[in-house]
Amino acid sequence: MALSAEAARSGWRIAAIGLSTGCVARLAAFYEAAFGCRPEGPALAGAAIRRLTGLPGQGTLQRLRLGAQAIELWAADPPGRPYPVDSRSCDLWFQHMAIVVADMRAAYAQLLRQPGWNPISVDGPQRLPASSGGVTAFKFRDPEGHPLELLEFPADRWPPAWRGAPGGPCLGIDHSAIAVSDSAASIAFYAALGFAVAGGSANAGPEQARLDGLPGAEATVTALRPAAAPPHLELLGYAPALRPRPRPVDLRETDLAATRLRLVPTGAPDDPAPGAARLLRDPDGHGLVLAGAPG
Template sequence: MSAEPLRLSRIRLVSADPEALAGFFTTALGFARAPTIRPVPGETVVPLRLGAQAVDLVGFDQPGRPYPEDVPGWSPLFQHIALVVSDMGAAHARLAACPGWRPISTAGPERLPAASGGVSAFKFRDPEGHPLEFLSFPPGGTPEAWRRTGSDPCLGIDHSAISVADEAASLAFYEGLGFSVASRSINTGPEQARLDGVPDPRVAVTGLRPPGAPTPHLELLCYAGAFPRAGLACGDHDVAATVLVFSGAEGAPRAVRDPDGHRLRLA
């Protein structure tokens, strides 16, 4: 029997305190949680779901380093989860009522120009520093997967976005795993600067679709500029060590790294 096509089945966020962080995700972002498990010695996992998508908060008995302070969008450590919201105002107001998080965007939710997709977005960090994004599509531009409403303004996970230094090298790597290019844009201007908290950005955004499902997908963020990207790495137990878990891979389960060190688990 052939393997199922590769799809992003869950995202693992390393956490210094999974129970406390789960409280933030459920209260501020509308996630539902399952009971805490100990899948292997030395590891604690709090499983979360938002709609049809899954996030695991993973803690270790031997913890690593905390998330570095204010990792910028151009850093190869940067990796965010984009949450689709049906009502940006309601989602932002609920977040604002919860303590501990910090904004990345400098002026609240931003509506980007049509050339940059025309979406409304807001980037922020959870209490441990993981970057997150609220994403709202423009009228008439909502993908089919998100043409629904619910009692909660947060509907699910649209994508994970990773910062890359060499777009061509990263594209070749992911195409080798069966990903295909779904979208491309060059995002720039004052709206993007306020959204990212990066002065005068020019960022090539490439949407990559896994072969098994269109959502959640992956976005490559390649910021133009001579940024000091070298030497930025983290250990497996560090809070910045996010892992994208894909199901449907052929062969034995394996952990791999992309050209910028982002972690993937092919299961």
């Protein structure tokens, strides 16, 4: 979908991260136990799903909250295909959400008590060098294969948005990160939606390789920040030598690898006034839903 001139002039923010799931109740139970997510309102169906997300109305959608951020779990009826089992962190359908933790040891221990998930990172949480932000992080997949990250900032580098955040050990969602083939093209695309470059780093070395579960991992990380509170967006430009694979042309919204960001106009509530929610794709095929989009 092409943006209208009015839509392109509008600033947008991330209201929710949407996951396709085979079973809303089962995946919601994992997120509640592993991270402390809480259901928000009753499950939606039919026209309510179409109004909110632009997705087909069949199936069920349940919103969860983690801190101030929202996750939307949608199970189509019938459900789509499973997450590709050979997926890598550099493949262009890769998209994770990063969960900020107040205490990595406690958050990791809480995760270890839950069944069904699988690690991406090798040898547990990894402390990255100062040149890569000095964060401690751990990547893994939920029981359906969606990639996730636990993220702890250094004690002297906590971003203002997360200082004093209530709860714990998991506080909220800091960002969604997407693998991209051309960082410059993606920066230009998201700039039209009001996302500005807010920083970046070149991540490499043994710590990055262990974090990504990817030998020889090298990635240019670009943070794109809307003029609003978290979550923000990160672009992961992996080295061509890693041979990132493109998004499958037959990947459908019902398939479990079809993650979406639901955007609303800056200053609008998470559920804007009823209107046409529209789906578009960025240069690499990552899904975006413009809710409350002007014509």
